[in-house]
Structures are given as structure tokens and as C-alpha cells.
Amino acid sequence: MYDTIIIGAGMSGLAAGVRLAHFGKRVCILERHSAIGGLNSFYKQRGRTLDVGLHAITNFSPKGARTGPLAKLFRQLRVAWEDWALVPQLGSAIIFPNAILRFSNEFEMLESEIRLRFPNQVDNVRRLVASLHDYGKFGESGAGRSARKVVSEIITDPLLVEMIFCPILFYGGAREHDIGFSQFSILFRSIFLEGLARPLAGIQRILKRLAGRFKEHGGELRLRAGVAKIVVKDGAVEKVVLEDGSELEAKNVLSSAGFVETMRLCDDGQPEEQPQNLISVVESISILNASPQSLGYDQTIVFYNDSETFHYEKPNDLLDLRSGTICSPNNFAYPEPLDEGMMRVTALANYDRWIALDKEAYREAKQTCYDQLVASAVRFVPDFRPAVVETDVFTPRTIHRFTGHAEGALYGAAQKRHDGTSHLKNLFICGNDQGLVGIVGAIISGISIANQHLLK
């Protein structure tokens, strides 16, 4: 009998596991996949280790910072700064037709860019920053107010509103077009006020540290251990049945599998939610024989959109070529340059279209979409195609395989469960579907649900 069974060895599940095991709880993490990490995993391709989802870690704060989500996370997980060795971004940009806003980890840069391009909005942007919710307000009543509505009342130039929403939604919008103002606040702080960074050794190092710490404290991590069923009795989880038929008992179950996905596992016939148009993406990875900087590209992330209106929606086609994000893992302030150049381009995609393809059509679609996506991206950045030596593409199908998320949803369900509770008294939810986003958000989610519900 475990104290807690955790479903999923992604960032949130591992973080919760570290907290619980550290304080002497008997914990087992069940991971369906053969690798840990979920959306933030890594894989090997022809000798290279590639990150699955990572562009950058948000919420950057420099060494020695005592406040903010990153400092909180480090303390809660007993992490020293050097364990992660975060390297700050060089600088990023939001590019729309006739308007570019560059930003860095110093908010003054974005402010001065806004002063140049949108001089009459400078005070409004300050008002917006002043009205952002604190992290502490997360999940409180009114937190779900439409961010589009709130922001449009403050910022009166529609183009600037679109440009602000482009990175915000790309980095955390689970549903189409809009986001709750509380989540908007978190994302705005995470990306613009705190900033972007990358762990020196990629995501692999963070994952291995978390898993290592979990095991040191006596935690049990089982890979290829998919959960087939959560058996419910008298308003509580009675036991968890694995796909191989074995049964496990625990006082509590913490699921990072997603809310809808977790409800489907429960055998008490929970009503299915109405299908939502959840956001999924295609990402192309290009390995280069030169550094992006030698090709004239020195931005860390570029968020692009080819018209004055940003359409954050599930496209009708395999992918949406109007907008996207371009990331070069090389363009962080490393002490030594990385061995190889790499460019990653991401755009919105339609899960249903990808899942309907047969094997041959899927392979062809990946190739076609790679070409289209990169051709779309090089409208906004130097054409790196002549330097490409190897490519890979991941699709909504890939995301589904790594995360188990319905519809290959990048940021989980549209409706968030901020307090992590469910209809069962000993079943809790953490991860994407608690509403926090990004790597830091996922980890904080696991920590806070463990603290609130499972450590008492």
C-alpha cells in the first residue's frame, strides 16, 4: 500500500514525487512511456539527443534571487543554482508585418521598443503591468476573466494587443483565441518580466536530477507502466489497475495525465466533456552545419505572424502557415558555443487531420510540412535551409505519444482545475490541467498539490 501513486513522470509528477519522498512518504510514479519527461522529454536520433518540447525555460531569475517562481521551486526541491545552470537568452522578437518588437530579460528593452513603435501606448503598457495579477491570486474568483477583454480595455492599439498575445498564447494558450487574465498575468510575468533561459545541458539534466533525487529518497519509478483503470469505490479510488493487469493500492492518487484523460481512467462513468478545439502543434527541427549566428541569426526566439491579426486557433489544414515560433537553442549566452547549429520552428496544427493519415501518408505529410513550415519561417529570419544537414518533425501524434494528452493538446484541457481536486476525495490532478504552464509552472503545480493535499 503506497501513500501516493503518481500517474506520469513528467515535470509535475516528478516534482510532486520528490516532495513526497523527501518527507518520507511511500510513493510510486507510473509512467506509460519508456522514457521520463512527458512533453519535456528527450529522444535520440542517429546519435543526437534532441529535446521534445523545450524552447526555453520561462521565469528566469539570476543566481542569488530569492523571490519569484524559480527561487521558490529551487527551495522546495532543494536545488542549487548550479544543478540547473540556466543560461539566459540573447534576445527575442515578435515580428508582424511592418512592426517588430524586440525583448530580452530586461523589461526596459521591450518598453523602449514600444516607445519607438507605439509611442502613445507606453503609459498603457505600464498600466497593464501594474494591473497584472500576482502569482498568489492564481485560481481566485475573477481570475478567468477574458484576458483579451481586459488587455483591450487598457491597450488601445489593436496591433499591439495582437503582438502581445502572440507569444503569450503560443507559450501557454490551451484553448483558441483567448486565455484567462490570471493565466495571462502569469505568462506575461514569466516571459516578459522574468525572461527566458535554457539549462546548459538541455532538459535531460533537469529530468535526470529530479528522477535521481526521487529515487534517493526511496521513491519507486516504473517505466512502461501505463494505467488501464482507476477503480472507484464509495467516492474514492480503491485501486489502480495497470495495463499488464497488475493492481496497486494507495491512500491517494495524483494524476498528471490530464483531467479528461484521468476521468476516462475512472471506472465510475464520469461524463465526458464536450470536445474542445484544443491547441496542438507541428515542430520542425533542423540541424545545421553552421551556427545560426554565422548565418546572420542571433535571436533566441522569434514569434511571427504574417498579418495584423493573430489567429490562435485549430487550423482546418494539417498546419497553419500564417504564424509560428522560431527557436535556436544556440542563441543563449553560453560560456562555450554548442557543438551544432539548430533551428526549431513550431506552428499550430490540427490533431484530427494528422491522426487520420495512414502510415505512408503520415510520412509524406511530415516531409511536406517540414518544407512548408521552414519556407514560412524564413520569411522572417535568414534562410538557413542551405546549411541543413538533418531534419526531424514532430506532430500532434508525437505529442500524443509522449504525453497521452487527448487531441495531442500542447497545454492540456481548456478548463483548468486550479485547486487540483477531483470528484473523488483521494484523487488529485496536477500538471498542465492545473493551469500553470511551462516547465517552471508544471513543477510548481506538482509541488503545490503535493504540499496542499498529500503532505499533511
Place this chain on the structure above:
Amino acid sequence: MTVRLPNDAGPARELYSPLTSDFHFLTMTADDIRVAILDILHDIAPDEDLTGLKEDVPFREQLELDSMDFLDIVMELRKRYRIQIPEAEYTELASMASTVRYLEPRMKDIVK
């Protein structure tokens, strides 16, 4: 004559006097408690330099500890010394001085 039992004899590293058949425990002094708290703070915030930590200034001010951190100090004390601190008394852990004052009577029976 007293005989020190080896460390691996268990948590009670007591002094045993064969003459009186009596146990004399080496119990925690204020200084021991201070060291224990510093050890916990070092675990929670490994990057902090704690050498200049002031006795009477709240941890909250010196290290910007928040409620999550205080909860962790409480849980570490429970984990390491089996001391239960009721939630209403968490405020007693505000500074090093108040923490030591609060813990001294509660830890005096704990063997080192």
C-alpha cells in the same frame, strides 16, 4: 565510569553508566538547536550564505522566506526530530532567536 555506545546503536546515542544502571542523555542545547536550524536552512536554500545570519532579524526579511518555506522548516523538524509544531505556533519560528527560544524546552529531551 561511562561507556559511549557506538553511533549505530540507534538514534539514542546515550551515555550509559554501568555503576548506576542509569541513562544520561546528551540532550540538545540552544547551540545545538541553532546548528540544527542552520542545517535545515542550508538544505532549503543551498545557495544562501548563512554565516552572517542575524539572530533577531526575521528570516522572512533576511532570506525572504515565505509561508511555503516556513512549512518546510516545520516539516524538516518533524522529519528529523519528530517535533510536532501546531500551525498556530508557526509564527514562533520568525527569527533564529525566537526559534531557539521556542524549541529549547521542546527539544531538551531529544538526544543528539
